[in-house]
Amino acid sequence: MDDASDKYRAPALEKGLDIIELLANHGEGLTQRELAKSLDRSPNEIYRMLSTLVRRGYVIRSASGDHYSLSLKMFSISQRHPPIGRVIEAALPRMRSLTRKAWQSCHMGMESNGDIVIVATAESPGNWGLALKTGTVVGLWNTGTGRVLAAFRTPEEIDDLIARHRRAVGEPEVVRAEFDGHLARIRTAGYEKMPSATAVGVTNLAFPVFNPSGQVVAVLSCPYLERVDDLVVPPIDEVVEIYRTLANELTALYGGTNPFEKDLTP
Incomplete structure (x- = not known):
């Protein structure tokens, strides 16, 4: 990526999109730890992004609370x-x-x-x-x-x-x-x-x-x-x-x- 592209990056947005794209390939859902490992991010980074995505309705938690998966909001x-x-x-x-x-x-x-x-x-x-x-x-x-x-x-x-x-x-x-x-x-x-x-x-x-x-x-x-x-x-x-x-x-x-x-x- 060149310097001009780096200048206009939005790291937080990119992390959120990374999570959405990864969950789109795992219909059964993933745990916070699995997400962090797959994206090479710290669990704390993933937790903050997941909390926002859950609050906005793009991601849902399983009944047990340990798995995250995409909601139908994106499709809607x-x-x-x-x-x-x-x-x-x-x-x-x-x-x-x-x-x-x-x-x-x-x-x-x-x-x-x-x-x-x-x-x-x-x-x-x-x-x-x-x-x-x-x-x-x-x-x-x-x-x-x-x-x-x-x-x-x-x-x-x-x-x-x-x-x-x-x-x-x-x-x-x-x-x-x-x-x-x-x-x-x-x-x-x-x-x-x-x-x-x-x-x-x-x-x-x-x-x-x-x-x-x-x-x-x-x-x-x-x-x-x-x-x-x-x-x-x-x-x-x-x-x-x-x-x-x-x-x-x-x-x-x-x-x-x-x-x-x-x-x-x-």
Whole structure:
């Protein structure tokens, strides 16, 4: 870090952010001692910061009082951010309605400082289905959501996204030539249809939601599972149309336009 950057550092704020980021990776919570050891800080430093974070509601203590974990306050605040809030508010009731028609779960993902985050999810109405939890961080280059978020950017923007991206749990290191090939294919088709790179027997369907500037603000995804019993449900080609239509509807509600709408084919 150069001298100019050092001049404007806020050590107390950085300690608080270090705690929040560490707890975000430990859903079961950590003790004060574990936090201090992981962050190479003194227990007294950690205690003062934890007390403030608990008082402000960002961190909660376990019933026994010896473990600390993140509250839902950070997530709640993120939902107030106007672009996210508008998209989710419009999307969720429609997503829930269409899961009953498609008999398939769906979720919505957005990019946040290089992370690919699931911001909304709707479960299948059946006895089983695959639904990602809200707040889950998924891969950039090995998921339909990540690929579609990257596909409609300029080469410079893709470079920047890759540079900022932190690999999700289980995500392999990006192979750039292969990644670029996927993005070119998505730009041609207008959406992604791929065998899941994280689970066997799942076909990922992912559709862009464009903002008024022509940028992809969100991705509507469906982890399609094929049924082999006697229940008659829509086939994959019909599910593609169901969720692609919803993505285009959300684009229109957001004031954007989908340049691929007329040319898309399953």
